[in-house]
Amino acid sequence: MTSTKSIDSAINLNDPKYYFNRELSWLEFNRRVLAEALDKRTPLLERLKFMAIFSSNLDEFFMVRVAALKQQVTAGVTKLSADGRKPREQLEAIAEVLTPMIEQQHQHFEKVLKKELAKSGIHILNYVDLNQEQRTYINQFFEDYIFPVLTPLAVDPSHPFPYISNLSLNLAVVLKDPSIERELFARVKIPKVLSRFVTLPEELRQGHRGQPGVWTGIPIEQVVTHNLEYLFSGMNILESYAFRVTRNADLSVEEDEADDLLLAIEKELQKRRIGGSSVRLEIEASVPPDIRSTIIRELALEESDVYDIDGLLSLGNLMSFLALPLPELKDKPWNAVLPSRLSWLRDRENEESADGESFFSVIRNGDLLVHHPYHSFSSTVLRFVTEAAYDSDVLAIKMTLYRTSGDSPIIKALIAAAQNGKQVVVLVEIKARFDEENNIIWAKKLEKSGVHVVYGVTGLKTHTKITLVVRQEKEQIRRYVHIGTGNYNPKTAKIYTDLGLLSCREELGADLTDLFNFLTGYSRQKSYRKLLVAPVSLRDRMIEMINREAENCRQGKTGRIVAKMNSLVDQQVIQTLYQASQAGVEIDLIVRGICCLRPGLPKFSDNIRVISIIGRFLEHSRIFYFHNNGQEEIYIGSADWMTRNLSRRVEAVTPIDSPEIFGDLQEILGVMLADNRKAWELQSDGTFIQRKPKKDEEIRSTHDTFMEMTLQSAGIIPN
Known part of the structure; x- marks a missing residue:
C-alpha cells in the first residue's frame, strides 16, 4: 500500500519557532503550582502548601538553572538554546515572566489567604496589629529566646559588608549614633534554628465573631525589628528592612581528576555551605534606594536580579501550617492499601501466611505492579527488601539508591542483610542534587556494616531504580527484581505517584545482573534481553x-x-x-x-x-x-x-x-x-x-x- 502521508522535506526541524524555552516552560509549570494556591476549590491549608511549594521550587530554580545561565554569561557563552536565545536573553525573559507572577503570589497571600485563614481561626498578624498584652508577651519572648541567639554585624570601614549565606533571612538596619551625625548600617541574620513564626499562647489568641482562635502569631523578623534596641544599645534605630539572598548551589566535580569521588563531593559540599555567587535578591519593596543599591552592589548583582516583595518574604515557610490540627482545612487523609494479591498480609505479623505463602511466592505466581501512593510502599517494596534481608535462602541483594529518607528503613534492612551474611551491594548516587550529604552519610554507614558500596560510573549519574534479589530455591538459583520509576524513599512515596514492577522473569533477572556488573565493575554491556x-x-x-x-x-x-x-x-x-x-x-x-x-x-x-x-x-x-x-x-x-x-x-x-x-x-x-x-x-x-x-x-x-x-x-x- 502506498503512503497517504508524507513529510515536507523543506521544513527545518531545527527552526527555533518549533521549540519552547526550557526555563520558561519550567516557569509555566510553577505557574500551574501557584494556580492550586489560588484555586478556591483547594482546601485552605493545602492552598498554603502550594504557596510554599511555589516558593521552594523557585529557590531551587535560581540556585541551579539561573545560576548556570549567569555562569554562561560571565564565561561569554553565546550558544543559542533550542528556541534561539542567548543566555543573557534567557535571563531577561525569566525576569520578565517571573516578576508579575511573584507579585500575584504575594498579593493573593496578603489580601486573600490571610483573611480566609483568620476566618478559620488562624491569625498571621503583623506586630502593629498586636494589643498591649500580646506585645508584652512577644517582647518578653524575644528577650528570653531570640535575643541570645542573634549576632548583629556592623558595616563600616573596619567592618566589611558581611557574607550573606544562601537563603538566609536578614534585616538591613539603619541607625544613628547620637554622638555623631553620620548614619550607620548593620546586618542582623535571622538564624534558621529559630521558628519562622512566633506563636502566642492560647489565652492571647485572636478570635473571629466570638469563636476562639486556633493559632495566632507573627513573623520572627518583625519580633526582631521591634526589639532592635536590645541589639544596638544607646543607638537610635531609624529603620530596618528584610532581605534574602539566593546563591549558586550546584556542585562542580571533575570526576576524572578525583581519585576519591566521595572526598571530592564532600569538599564541594563544604563550598556549597559557604555559598557560591549571588544570583537573586528578594527585598522589601519599601526599602530606600540608597540601601537597596548598597546591598545590590555588595552582592555583585544587577537590577534585573532583584525582586521587590510587598509583604512577607520566604513564603516557603508557610509549609509549617500544615501541622495544625485542622483536618477540615486539608485534603482528606489517604491511607495506602495493599494490592489485592497481597491481601493475606493484612493484619499478619508473621512473614509467611498459614499456608506457607510468602512475598516471594506471590511474585513467582506472576508479576506484581505496585502504584504508589495508592499502594503502600512499606508493605510492598520495603517488605520485599526486608524479607530478603532475613530470608535464609537469599544469597545476595543488589540495589541502587538515588534518594532515600534520613531515617531510611531501606538502609536498616540492607545493613541487617549484610549482618546476616548475605552478599549486599549498593550503588549510592552521591551526586543526587541536594541529597549528596545525606547519601554520603548513609554510604559510610553501609560500608561500616559490611555492605559493598560503589558510587557509580565515571561521567554518568546513576538514576535507575532497581533491586535484584538472588535466592536459592531447592536445586536452582532464582532472581527476583524490582524495577521502578521512583526513589526508594518511604516518605516521598506517600506524596509522589510512582510505579514499580516486581518480577522473577529470568530475562529481567539476567539483565539486572548484567547491569549491576556494568555499575560495579568494568563490564561494558552493549545489549540487554528485555531492558532498555x-x-x-x-x-x-x-x-x-x-x-x-x-x-x-x-x-x-x-x-x-x-x-x-x-x-x-x-x-x-x-x-x-x-x-x-x-x-x-x-x-x-x-x-x-x-x-x-x-x-x-x-x-x-x-x-x-x-x-x-x-x-x-x-x-x-x-x-x-x-x-x-x-x-x-x-x-x-x-x-x-x-x-x-x-x-x-x-x-x-x-x-x-x-x-x-x-x-x-x-x-x-x-x-x-x-x-x-x-x-x-x-x-x-x-x-x-x-x-x-x-x-x-x-x-x-x-x-x-x-x-x-x-x-x-x-x-x-x-x-
Whole structure:
C-alpha cells in the first residue's frame, strides 16, 4: 500500500519557532503550582502548601538553572538554546515572566489567604496589629529566646559588608549614633534554628465573631525589628528592612581528576555551605534606594536580579501550617492499601501466611505492579527488601539508591542483610542534587556494616531504580527484581505517584545482573534481553519505536503513542515526534513539568496533544505506550525524554509482559487523559488552559479516581 502521508522535506526541524524555552516552560509549570494556591476549590491549608511549594521550587530554580545561565554569561557563552536565545536573553525573559507572577503570589497571600485563614481561626498578624498584652508577651519572648541567639554585624570601614549565606533571612538596619551625625548600617541574620513564626499562647489568641482562635502569631523578623534596641544599645534605630539572598548551589566535580569521588563531593559540599555567587535578591519593596543599591552592589548583582516583595518574604515557610490540627482545612487523609494479591498480609505479623505463602511466592505466581501512593510502599517494596534481608535462602541483594529518607528503613534492612551474611551491594548516587550529604552519610554507614558500596560510573549519574534479589530455591538459583520509576524513599512515596514492577522473569533477572556488573565493575554491556538501558540502548530504541508508528501510518495503518513523563526536552525525540505527527500518528503526552515541544501547529504537530496533571500528589511515574499495528507495547522506568536521562545517566526502562498489568497501565493512562479537573492543556503559544467539566458532566479528578479505584480493588468501601 502506498503512503497517504508524507513529510515536507523543506521544513527545518531545527527552526527555533518549533521549540519552547526550557526555563520558561519550567516557569509555566510553577505557574500551574501557584494556580492550586489560588484555586478556591483547594482546601485552605493545602492552598498554603502550594504557596510554599511555589516558593521552594523557585529557590531551587535560581540556585541551579539561573545560576548556570549567569555562569554562561560571565564565561561569554553565546550558544543559542533550542528556541534561539542567548543566555543573557534567557535571563531577561525569566525576569520578565517571573516578576508579575511573584507579585500575584504575594498579593493573593496578603489580601486573600490571610483573611480566609483568620476566618478559620488562624491569625498571621503583623506586630502593629498586636494589643498591649500580646506585645508584652512577644517582647518578653524575644528577650528570653531570640535575643541570645542573634549576632548583629556592623558595616563600616573596619567592618566589611558581611557574607550573606544562601537563603538566609536578614534585616538591613539603619541607625544613628547620637554622638555623631553620620548614619550607620548593620546586618542582623535571622538564624534558621529559630521558628519562622512566633506563636502566642492560647489565652492571647485572636478570635473571629466570638469563636476562639486556633493559632495566632507573627513573623520572627518583625519580633526582631521591634526589639532592635536590645541589639544596638544607646543607638537610635531609624529603620530596618528584610532581605534574602539566593546563591549558586550546584556542585562542580571533575570526576576524572578525583581519585576519591566521595572526598571530592564532600569538599564541594563544604563550598556549597559557604555559598557560591549571588544570583537573586528578594527585598522589601519599601526599602530606600540608597540601601537597596548598597546591598545590590555588595552582592555583585544587577537590577534585573532583584525582586521587590510587598509583604512577607520566604513564603516557603508557610509549609509549617500544615501541622495544625485542622483536618477540615486539608485534603482528606489517604491511607495506602495493599494490592489485592497481597491481601493475606493484612493484619499478619508473621512473614509467611498459614499456608506457607510468602512475598516471594506471590511474585513467582506472576508479576506484581505496585502504584504508589495508592499502594503502600512499606508493605510492598520495603517488605520485599526486608524479607530478603532475613530470608535464609537469599544469597545476595543488589540495589541502587538515588534518594532515600534520613531515617531510611531501606538502609536498616540492607545493613541487617549484610549482618546476616548475605552478599549486599549498593550503588549510592552521591551526586543526587541536594541529597549528596545525606547519601554520603548513609554510604559510610553501609560500608561500616559490611555492605559493598560503589558510587557509580565515571561521567554518568546513576538514576535507575532497581533491586535484584538472588535466592536459592531447592536445586536452582532464582532472581527476583524490582524495577521502578521512583526513589526508594518511604516518605516521598506517600506524596509522589510512582510505579514499580516486581518480577522473577529470568530475562529481567539476567539483565539486572548484567547491569549491576556494568555499575560495579568494568563490564561494558552493549545489549540487554528485555531492558532498555541508558546510555546504551534507550535513546535508539525509543526513536525506533516512534518511527515505527510513523511508518505504519505511511502504510495506511494506525499509529498511536501515549507517553507520560516529568519532562520532555530532548531535541532528537521532539523532532521524531514532529515527524510522526506529520505522518498521521495520534500522540498524547502527559508531561508534568517542562515541555519544549510545541503542539497543535497546523500540518506540523497538530496530531500531538499535551496535558499536565497538577494536584495533591506529585506526578512522577513514566509510562510509554506504542500501538505497534495492534502488537501493543508498554514500558515503565526511571527515564524522562530529556537529554540528560537518555545520554548522561544510567536509566532502566522495562517492557511489561503481563497482560493484566498491561491493562492496568492502559487504564492509568486513560484516567489521566480523561481528567477534567486537574488537567491543563498546553496550547501552541505556550500557555496552559485548565480543563473544566462541561455542563452536567461528572468531575473526573485523576488522584481522586485512583484512590477510589484502589479502595474498591482492595474490597474497601470508600466513605
